[in-house]
Amino acid sequence: MSLFTSVIYFSLGFFISFIFPRLPIMxxxxxxxxxxxxxxxxxxxxxxxxxxxxxxHMRMIYWMGFVASTIPLLFGLASIKWGNAPFGxxxxxxxxxxxxxxxxxxxxxxxxxxxxxxxxxxxxxxDEAKSESACCIKPSPEWKMLSISCNKCGKVLEKIPRPxxxxxxxxxxxxxxxxxxxxxxxxxxxxxxxxxxxxxx
Numbered sequence: 170m171s172l173f174t175s176v177i178y179f180s181l182g183f184f185i186s187f188i189f190p191r192l193p194i195m196x197x198x199x200x201x202x203x204x205x206x207x208x209x210x211x212x213x214x215x216x217x218x219x220x221x222x223x224x225x226h227m228r229m230i231y232w233m234g235f236v237a238s239t240i241p242l243l244f245g246l247a248s249i250k251w252g253n254a255p256f257g258x259x260x261x262x263x264x265x266x267x268x269x270x271x272x273x274x275x276x277x278x279x280x281x282x283x284x285x286x287x288x289x290x291x292x293x294x295x296d297e298a299k300s301e302s303a304c305c306i307k308p309s310p311e312w313k314m315l316s317i318s319c320n321k322c323g324k325v326l327e328k329i330p331r332p333x334x335x336x337x338x339x340x341x342x343x344x345x346x347x348x349x350x351x352x353x354x355x356x357x358x359x360x361x362x363x364x365x366x367x368x369x370x
Contacts (some may be wrong), residue, residue: 182259190238198335216260228283282332282354331358
């Protein structure tokens with residue numbers, strides 16, 4: 170087998186293993202049935218129990234990718250031993266790197282795009298909007314790109330950048346999917362950049 174052929178097989182294995190564990194995030198939540206209660210991307214999303222549930226679903230699917238990555242990892246090891254070694258090595262390297270990148274969360278790395286704390290904070294903001302300490306008479310909190318703010322009075326209720334929430338993207342499946350591969354679901358803009366006026370992706 171020539172060097173060029175080996176590089177092609179390795180690249181193919183690497184690409185397949187790179188895409189495979191991310192397929193759940195890219196596909197599962199983007200069907201029409203999952204998004205009937207949400208406005209189209211990239212519009213702000215009004216806070217509701219369904220939005221809180223969506224964050225929890227995205228969190229679950231995020232960790233499903235960790236489990237899914239073990240499939241190309243095992244196939245890669247089998248291919249190295251009994252099949253096409255460059256292809257198997259590509260599978261093994263890519264899926265192994267994916268697993269390590271997920272595990273670094275537990276040793277002080279960046280948090281996942283969707284967390285239990287995020288879902289709890291959304292619910293707390295929603296509960297406060299229904300209480301006597303609400304920001305205005307008829308508050309309407311919604312999640313914009315950089316923060317949660319009231320649609321009625323404009324007050325910023327919580328500075329939480331909005332991650333991908335599984336809605337079909339306006340740039341289409343392929344361009345939107347490529348963008349998701351680049352961001353891995355994280356917000357494109359972070360509040361650490363300073364107080365920037367909310368605008369949509």
